[in-house]
Amino acid sequence: MRELVISLVQTINGSYAQDSWSTGVSTEADFDYFISLRKQAGAIIIDRRTALNPALPVINAPGKALAHTPVHVLTESDPAQLSKQLAEVGLDYRAQHFTPGTLTQVLEAIESTSDTLVCESGPNLAYRLLDAYPGAELHLSLSPLYSRNAGSHFSQLEADLNLRLIDVRTADDQVFLRYAKA
Helix, strand or coil, X not given: CCEEEEEEEEECCCCCCECCEHHHCCCHHHHXXXXXXXXXXXXXXXXXXXXXXCCCCCCCCCCCCCCXXXXXXXXXXXXXXXXXXXXXXXXXXEEEEXXXXXXXXXXXXXXXXXXXXXXXXXXXXXXHHHXXXXXXXXXXXXXXXXXXXXXXXXXXXXXXXXXXXXEEEEECCEEEEEEXXX
């Protein structure tokens, strides 16, 4: 069975994007870790929304640490229609249909240059992968940013606070992070 790593970053209060793009909440350390995961990846897994987001740079563009790594877009809708949309915007991504019941077979059949698959998608696909694929791992990066904006599920008061980590403690698989204003 292939190794499946799901990489997510979110702010300390649970927002996972800023201006519709997760790099808005990433730090330099998070980006370095993200690049190290990409270098291990034999293929990248993303969802339809990520693939078709015009605000995002091309996933496997030169300089992204995986210029020749295949990108597979998992969709529960029509993969032929998605393939057409991807081709229209010049993306050489492979659309793959899946259901929770077929996910293991779909991931095992994906073209890959190694046995490691890395998912760089949003929380919806991440949940499906964690739920259905045996041995999937979630690598969750918490950004030291407390963010409340129109795109978050918090109040409409817009605010960004940069924080710094002052302590980390674990107990019974729970991680306790202490932050103070940077």
